[in-house]
Structure formats: C-alpha cells, structure tokens
Amino acid sequence: MALSRVPEATRRRLSSPNGKFPAAVSPAENLGVSSYARRDLYEERQTVDAGIGAFATVAIPAGTRIFCEDSLVMMPEEATHLDLYRAVSALSDDKQAVFWNLAASAKPGKNVAWINALRACCDDETSDSFNAVVEDYERAWSIFETNRFTCKASVSTVAPPTLGVFPAAARLNHSCAPNVFHRYNPLIRRLTVHALRDIEPGEELTTSYIDICHPTARRRALLRHWGFRCKCAACTNPDEEADRRRKKLEDLFIRVTNRERKRMRNEARWTAKDYEHSLGIVARTVRLLETEGLVETDTMGIICVIGAQLGMKAGGKWREQAEEWAKTAVEVDRKCLGEDSMEYMRAVEVLEATRVKPKL
Numbered sequence: 001m002a003l004s005r006v007p008e009a010t011r012r013r014l015s016s017p018n019g020k021f022p023a024a025v026s027p028a029e030n031l032g033v034s035s036y037a038r039r040d041l042y043e044e045r046q047t048v049d050a051g052i053g054a055f056a057t058v059a060i061p062a063g064t065r066i067f068c069e070d071s072l073v074m075m076p077e078e079a080t081h082l083d084l085y086r087a088v089s090a091l092s093d094d095k096q097a098v099f100w101n102l103a104a105s106a107k108p109g110k111n112v113a114w115i116n117a118l119r120a121c122c123d124d125e126t127s128d129s130f131n132a133v134v135e136d137y138e139r140a141w142s143i144f145e146t147n148r149f150t151c152k153a154s155v156s157t158v159a160p161p162t163l164g165v166f167p168a169a170a171r172l173n174h175s176c177a178p179n180v181f182h183r184y185n186p187l188i189r190r191l192t193v194h195a196l197r198d199i200e201p202g203e204e205l206t207t208s209y210i211d212i213c214h215p216t217a218r219r220r221a222l223l224r225h226w227g228f229r230c231k232c233a234a235c236t237n238p239d240e241e242a243d244r245r246r247k248k249l250e251d252l253f254i255r256v257t258n259r260e261r262k263r264m265r266n267e268a269r270w271t272a273k274d275y276e277h278s279l280g281i282v283a284r285t286v287r288l289l290e291t292e293g294l295v296e297t298d299t300m301g302i303i304c305v306i307g308a309q310l311g312m313k314a315g316g317k318w319r320e321q322a323e324e325w326a327k328t329a330v331e332v333d334r335k336c337l338g339e340d341s342m343e344y345m346r347a348v349e350v351l352e353a354t355r356v357k358p359k360l
C-alpha cells in the first residue's frame with residue numbers, strides 16, 4: 001500500500017478479521033460473466049478541471065456495453081470507516097494500489113465516533129502514528145465516497161442497497177446530460193455501462209451520478225457530495241420553465257409509483273376509475289419525459305412498464321397504448337441496461353402479455 005504511512009504492525013492488527021468489526025459484503029463469486037472495460041473504445045486522460053476522465057477513441061454506437069465490471073470493494077450502506085479499511089486491507093497488493101490511486105474529493109463525514117474505536121485498537125501507538133492511521137482511514141473513506149456506485153439487489157426490493165467501487169468506471173465524470181448510463185446488475189453481479197446515444201471519437205464519456213429528472217437546485221445540492229459544481233449547459237444556464245417541468249416530473253413519478261404500491265396492496269378493490277386515473281398520470285409523465293429529452297432513461301423504462309401493465313388491466317382503448325409503452329420499455333431497457341438485466345426481461349414479458357388477445 002504505497003501511499004500509507006501507517007506502521008505495518010498497526011495495519012495488520014486493525015485489518016485482521018477478528019470479529020471486532022462487521023464484515024464487508026462478500027466478494028462476487030465467479031459467475032462465468034467476465035469483468036471488462038472496453039479499452040479498445042476509450043482511453044483515460046486528464047481533463048481541464050475534472051481530474052481524469054474517460055474519452056471515446058472510436059465511434060461508439062448507442063447501446064454498446066462499454067463496462068461490465070466486478071467491484072473492487074463492496075460495502076453495506078451502513079459500513080463505517082473501520083469496516084472499509086478492513087475490506088481494503090484484505091485486497092491483494094495490486095488491488096490496494098488501484099484503490100489508493102483513485103480520486104478522493106468527497107468531504108470527511110461529521111460522524112467521528114469511529115476515531116474512539118480506532119484509538120482503543122491503537123493504545124500502544126505514539127500520537128504521530130495514530131494521526132497517520134486516522135489520516136489513512138479518512139483518505140480511504142474519501143476515496144470510497146468519491147467513487148462508489150449504488151448497487152441495488154433489485155428495483156423493487158426494500159433491502160438497503162450496498163455501495164461498490166468499480167475501478168475503471170470510477171473514472172467516469174458526471175454530466176446532467178450524460179452520454180452513458182450505469183447500473184449495477186445483480187443477476188450478473190457487475191456494474192454495466194452502456195452508450196445512451198452514438199458517441200463520437202474524442203467525446204468524453206459522462207454518466208449522471210444522480211437522478212437527472214431533478215430540478216437544477218436539487219441537482220446542485222446532491223452533487224455537493226462529490227465536491228464540484230456541474231458546468232453542463234443545463235446547470236450553467238438554468239431555465240426556470242425547464243426546472244418547473246422537472247419538478248412536475250418528479251412529482252408525477254412519485255404519484256405513479258405510490259399509486260402502484262397502493263394498487264398492489266388493494267388490487268381487488270381497484271376500480272375502472274382508479275385505473276383511468278393512474279393511466280392518465282402515466283401518459284402525462286411519458287409526455288413530459290419526451291418534452292425534456294429524457295426518453296433514453298431508466299425512468300422511462302419504469303414508467304412504461306407500469307403503464308403497459310395498467311393498460312392491460314384496464315383494457316378497451318388502453319390495450320393498444322399498453323403495447324406501445326411495453327415496446328418503448330423493451331427498447332430503453334435494452335439500450336440502457338442490456339438483455340441480461342431484470343428490467344429488460346420484465347419488459348419483454350410485459351410486451352408478450354400485451355400481445356395476447358383477450359378472450360371474448
């Protein structure tokens with residue numbers, strides 16, 4: 001661990017899995033899915049003001065899977081500095097070097113209770129070496145917070161997500177108008193990154209660290225976590241009208257998903273009027289996503305699958321619309337997530353169901 005100034009003995013003691021600290025999430029098993037970053041399509045290089053970035057070296061067609069990466073470290077959301085340090089120390093030397101070389105721009109957290117636990121493990125150390133340990137822990141945490149992606153077990157699960165660092169994809173900078181889309185695929189236990197549109201040679205590959213459906217102020221607040229102010233066109237020249245539409249979009253999305261949860265709990269009592277109401281909100285959400293140029297987003301996939309399912313249940317004039325929405329969901333999910341994603345498989349199932357003629 002080239003960067004560390006922590007004495008070897010202290011490091012060994014603090015990182016030994018003696019049951020003192022909760023364990024990290026177990027490393028992904030070999031599922032027969034290779035882990036790769038398409039270095040034949042892009043290169044890493046220094047940007048003007050955003051550290052290292054990934055740039056296309058050739059034309060990349062929309063839908064291309066550019067990364068399919070195994071995690072370097074994966075931790076539960078509630079993991080502490082101590083848990084993280086232990087997980088990093090358990091990596092091979094090569095992997096530790098990769099971890100310590102990643103960017104560290106996230107600010108230290110305010111919760112420093114972990115320092116007391118650490119002190120208890122370091123009581124035979126001089127204060128200099130204790131400070132070095134604290135610094136190391138802080139740096140590991142900052143690297144983790146700067147580079148982690150959220151890894152949900154499934155879209156619908158209530159289980160808390162885990163957070164993972166994927167070393168090649170970690171070089172992707174943010175844009176609120178991204179040209180790639182990232183998502184952890186729990187079926188293959190890889191982070192996948194797909195081109196959202198055709199990308200020209202020389203263009204920087206950018207993903208969105210946050211939900212791009214948020215209005216500017218909310219996006220800015222969320223991005224503070226990574227310690228930078230986004231300079232994309234939407235953030236530098238915020239348009240009040242567009243922000244109002246994004247706020248509306250956020251509200252509509254919440255209304256659709258809340259109503260869906262309610263319907264699932266109460267399907268037997270859901271009336272034709274209830275279906276009509278939900279379908280009206282779905283139709284408005286889809287229109288707004290189109291107006292905002294957010295057609296190629298997983299939000300569109302989620303809304304269209306919900307709309308298709310509701311449309312089939314409602315029947316009548318909604319059946320044709322249900323098939324159209326299901327087709328859109330299949331296309332969007334194929335492009336953003338790939339054919340091995342749960343979302344794509346679900347969308348295909350729904351599309352097939354919309355094509356079954358109702359019994360008269």
Ligand SMILES: C[S@@+](CC[C@H](N)C(=O)[O-])C[C@H]1O[C@@H](n2cnc3c(N)ncnc32)[C@H](O)[C@@H]1O
Binds near residue numbers: 049147175
């Ligand atoms: C996941 S890393 C991305 C790779 C990083 N640039 C590097 O050098 O390794 C996230 C960090 O990159 C920088 N970054 C990402 N997107 C940026 C942007 N749009 N503008 C400025 N800095 C950005 C911030 O420092 C952020 O904390």
